[in-house]
Amino acid sequence: MERRVRRFGPEEQAQAIGRAQAAMWCGVVARFEHLKTAEGLRQADLAAALGVSRSQIHEWLSDPRNMTLKAAGRLLLAMDAEAHVEVQT
Numbered sequence: 098m099e100r101r102v103r104r105f106g107p108e109e110q111a112q113a114i115g116r117a118q119a120a121m122w123c124g125v126v127a128r129f130e131h132l133k134t135a136e137g138l139r140q141a142d143l144a145a146a147l148g149v150s151r152s153q154i155h156e157w158l159s160d161p162r163n164m165t166l167k168a169a170g171r172l173l174l175a176m177d178a179e180a181h182v183e184v185q186t
Contacts, residue, residue, distance in 0.1 A: 115162070121169045121180065122161035128178050129158060138176070146175040 105113075132138035140154040147154075157168045173180055 118164050119161040121166070122164035124180065125164065125169050125172050126158055128173070128176050132176055143172060143175045147171050 129138065129143075140158065141151045143154045144151040154172075156163050157172060169180065
């Protein structure tokens with residue numbers, strides 16, 4: 098049986114991207130907040146580990162729209178963490 102796939106306009110696509118970014122951002126920020134409380138991790142520590150400015154770390158952690166997959170991967174690497182994705186229908 099062939100499954101039909103409907104077309105999605107730019108607005109629907111943008112909303113889907115926003116939801117995915119927000120979900121990834123929440124996970125990364127939650128991990129950072131945990132490590133900040135438990136081990137005293139600072140944004141400056143992440144910046145030093147990744148060779149970027151502290152302001153870049155702040156930008157990534159302050160707004161879900163700044164959370165690219167590349168940024169999430171780099172931040173998780175610096176926090177010795179990995180992402181696990183759960184797709185729901």
